Amino acid sequence: MIKNDLFLKALKGEIVDRPPVWMMRQAGRYLPEFMEIKAKYDFFTRCQTPELASEITVQPIRRYGMDAAILFCDILVIPQAMNIEVEMRPDVGPWLPNPIRSQKDLDRVVVPDIHQSLGYVMEAIKMTKEKLNDEIPLIGFAGSPWTILCYCVQGQGSKNFDKAKQFCFTQPVAAHELLQKITDTTIAYLKEKVIAGVDAVQVFDSWGGMLSPVDYGEFSWQYIQQIIDALKDHAPVIAFGKGCWFALDSMSKSGASALGIDWTCSAKNARSLTGGKITLQGNFDPTRLFSPPKEIKKQVKQMIDAFGKDRYIVNLGHGILPNIPTENAAAFIEAVKEYKQEQ
Amino acid sequence: MIKNDLFLKALKGEIVDRPPVWMMRQAGRYLPEFMEIKAKYDFFTRCQTPELASEITVQPIRRYGMDAAILFCDILVIPQAMNIEVEMRPDVGPWLPNPIRSQKDLDRVVVPDIHQSLGYVMEAIKMTKEKLNDEIPLIGFAGSPWTILCYCVQGQGSKNFDKAKQFCFTQPVAAHELLQKITDTTIAYLKEKVIAGVDAVQVFDSWGGMLSPVDYGEFSWQYIQQIIDALKDHAPVIAFGKGCWFALDSMSKSGASALGIDWTCSAKNARSLTGGKITLQGNFDPTRLFSPPKEIKKQVKQMIDAFGKDRYIVNLGHGILPNIPTENAAAFIEAVKEYKQEQ
Numbered sequence: 093m094i095k096n097d098l099f100l101k102a103l104k105g106e107i108v109d110r111p112p113v114w115m116m117r118q119a120g121r122y123l124p125e126f127m128e129i130k131a132k133y134d135f136f137t138r139c140q141t142p143e144l145a146s147e148i149t150v151q152p153i154r155r156y157g158m159d160a161a162i163l164f165c166d167i168l169v170i171p172q173a174m175n176i177e178v179e180m181r182p183d184v185g186p187w188l189p190n191p192i193r194s195q196k197d198l199d200r201v202v203v204p205d206i207h208q209s210l211g212y213v214m215e216a217i218k219m220t221k222e223k224l225n226d227e228i229p230l231i232g233f234a235g236s237p238w239t240i241l242c243y244c245v246q247g248q249g250s251k252n253f254d255k256a257k258q259f260c261f262t263q264p265v266a267a268h269e270l271l272q273k274i275t276d277t278t279i280a281y282l283k284e285k286v287i288a289g290v291d292a293v294q295v296f297d298s299w300g301g302m303l304s305p306v307d308y309g310e311f312s313w314q315y316i317q318q319i320i321d322a323l324k325d326h327a328p329v330i331a332f333g334k335g336c337w338f339a340l341d342s343m344s345k346s347g348a349s350a351l352g353i354d355w356t357c358s359a360k361n362a363r364s365l366t367g368g369k370i371t372l373q374g375n376f377d378p379t380r381l382f383s384p385p386k387e388i389k390k391q392v393k394q395m396i397d398a399f400g401k402d403r404y405i406v407n408l409g410h411g412i413l414p415n416i417p418t419e420n421a422a423a424f425i426e427a428v429k430e431y432k433q434e435q
Numbered sequence: 436m437i438k439n440d441l442f443l444k445a446l447k448g449e450i451v452d453r454p455p456v457w458m459m460r461q462a463g464r465y466l467p468e469f470m471e472i473k474a475k476y477d478f479f480t481r482c483q484t485p486e487l488a489s490e491i492t493v494q495p496i497r498r499y500g501m502d503a504a505i506l507f508c509d510i511l512v513i514p515q516a517m518n519i520e521v522e523m524r525p526d527v528g529p530w531l532p533n534p535i536r537s538q539k540d541l542d543r544v545v546v547p548d549i550h551q552s553l554g555y556v557m558e559a560i561k562m563t564k565e566k567l568n569d570e571i572p573l574i575g576f577a578g579s580p581w582t583i584l585c586y587c588v589q590g591q592g593s594k595n596f597d598k599a600k601q602f603c604f605t606q607p608v609a610a611h612e613l614l615q616k617i618t619d620t621t622i623a624y625l626k627e628k629v630i631a632g633v634d635a636v637q638v639f640d641s642w643g644g645m646l647s648p649v650d651y652g653e654f655s656w657q658y659i660q661q662i663i664d665a666l667k668d669h670a671p672v673i674a675f676g677k678g679c680w681f682a683l684d685s686m687s688k689s690g691a692s693a694l695g696i697d698w699t700c701s702a703k704n705a706r707s708l709t710g711g712k713i714t715l716q717g718n719f720d721p722t723r724l725f726s727p728p729k730e731i732k733k734q735v736k737q738m739i740d741a742f743g744k745d746r747y748i749v750n751l752g753h754g755i756l757p758n759i760p761t762e763n764a765a766a767f768i769e770a771v772k773e774y775k776q777e778q
Contacts, residue, residue, distance in 0.1 A: 304752075
């Protein structure tokens with residue numbers, strides 16, 4: 093039994109005294125203790141060494157006491173395991189030296205054996221669960237197949253992922269083959285994570301909002317739906333699509349336990365677009381954490397009032413930025429813990 | 436009198452046989468004839484030389500026969516005129532060597548005399564009007580104050596304009612002073628453009644969609660509203676906010692003649708969010724122009740059917756990409772000209 097089960101209660105839609113809180117990318121570069129580890133070990137060493145990944149995962153919990161931990165890892169371990177080379181270049185970010193641009197490129201892409209290629213993630217989960225000692229739940233995550241395709245085809249981050257979209261629009265058969273391979277891998281991967289001990293899983297569709305609603309249905313949503321269908325009886329699933337307000341209606345009927353909301357969608361719009369019944373997670377603008385702590389606390393209070401304390405998980409609308417002062421992150425968490433609904 | 440007045444009719448909400456069509460960035464790098472000029476003259480020489488700017492403006496009209504021309508220029512001529520240095524670096528894009536980060540930086544920013552600093556734009560308008568010979572209308576444009584601030588503070592393009600948002604959230608007084616100076620300059624600039632001969636103006640809020648609805652109201656929309664208020668009795672105003680679906684309701688009540696829609700907002704959502712009465716412009720995904728011409732034509736037909744032929748201007752949902760084949764752009768325009776509503 094998990095001692096602080098606020099997060100799991102919110103996922104079930106149960107009544108709570110205050111909403112739970114965690115932050116996307118809470119184990120990350122805004123933390124001095126993370127930067128110490130980063131100075132010593134490169135990106136994939138940190139991901140692939142269970143001692144390091146579990147230590148990084150619990151760092152923010154020690155400092156701030158969030159209501160859920162999320163395993164330190166990266167969405168690009170999936171293409172890496174699928175025989176697509178991924179580097180993390182210091183000033184560039186993800187760099188895939190051999191991007192997928194044709195059916196021929198696709199032939200070398202495999203659906204891997206998860207134990208063999210991603211066993212280190214399962215080890216990190218077990219080690220993290222020991223460190224957490226059943227105090228709070230642990231979240232595992234994966235990128236959406238579309239978001240993973242974006243990197244596999246583009247070869248790096250991009251403002252509009254034009255090459256990824258060009259690939260889908262000119263070679264749709266190959267695109268769907270790649271998406272299905274990623275989906276199959278992701279389902280097997282997330283199922284193993286649940287077996288290893290994660291209490292919930294989140295699917296990040298960071299780039300779904302670059303597609304039109306019709307293209308989103310074709311190239312992104314149907315694969316996320318497959319993942320939800322395959323996982324929902326094993327663990328609660330949170331689906332987060334940045335910029336995907338137009339798909340919230342479909343998402344709310346998907347079997348997901350909660351939906352992530354970005355900051356361009358007001359609480360009122362989010363509740364209305366999702367039918368008012370599903371648990372929502374979000375949606376503080378990550379750059380709003382630059383505001384003075386007092387202002388942050390005021391805005392967090394307003395945000396909880398707007399979403400309502402139930403069926404709600406306080407979070408940012410995307411990952412925390414590297415240059416946020418630690419006291420500002422503290423103000424965000426404290427504001428939730430101090431939350432009292434006005435009578 | 437303009438011979439082809441489809442575009443002006445659509446702006447007035449009049450009944451038309453088919454909707455008018457133009458493309459954002461239609462005078463640009465996808466055109467071989469543009470690339471020839473680009474090879475000889477640098478960016479600001481092209482903007483600042485009326486012979487070149489007017490030639491570039493009419494190039495796509497000669498090739499494709501759109502229903503409106505848009506003056507070749509750049510939104511960053513405004514900060515340049517306000518004493519903020521702007522360079523266009525070949526592989527970087529806009530580069531502002533001395534970004535605005537403090538009240539002190541702001542002191543050197545001026546509201547310029549438009550004739551003195553931007554007279555070349557008015558010359559380009561007059562020259563273009565002569566070349567167009569009253570065949571089709573000419574559109575003039577400006578960036579929204581928020582979008583201009585993004586570049587002035589960030590100093591270059593960005594995925595999240597974190598420095599620009601940090602400036603607004605930590606130094607709101609200075610931010611509003613800068614926004615007001617940009618607004619005053621923009622109003623004077625657009626009024627002069629109308630006097631010089633443009634038949635409509637468009638305000639581009641390319642980065643409004645990075646703000647939460649509340650912050651959008653504070654840092655972007657109120658300044659666009661000032662521009663609309665000042666211009667609407669002089670020329671029809673089109674307001675385009677990329678990613679600003681959440682503000683379409685306010686926009687529809689603003690006095691603008693038309694609203695630009697991006698491709699993440701379906702025709703149905705756009706009509707519903709704007710009350711169904713205002714003219715809408717958009718919203719083909721620019722990367723969808725990578726599709727084969729036959730597929731483009733099919734999707735354009737579907738798009739017109741979805742928006743309806745009246746109170747509608749066919750356009751892309753953002754600027755055309757540099758690497759779109761010219762025959763694909765042709766298919767887009769032809770599909771509109773061939774449009775017949777099913778009886």
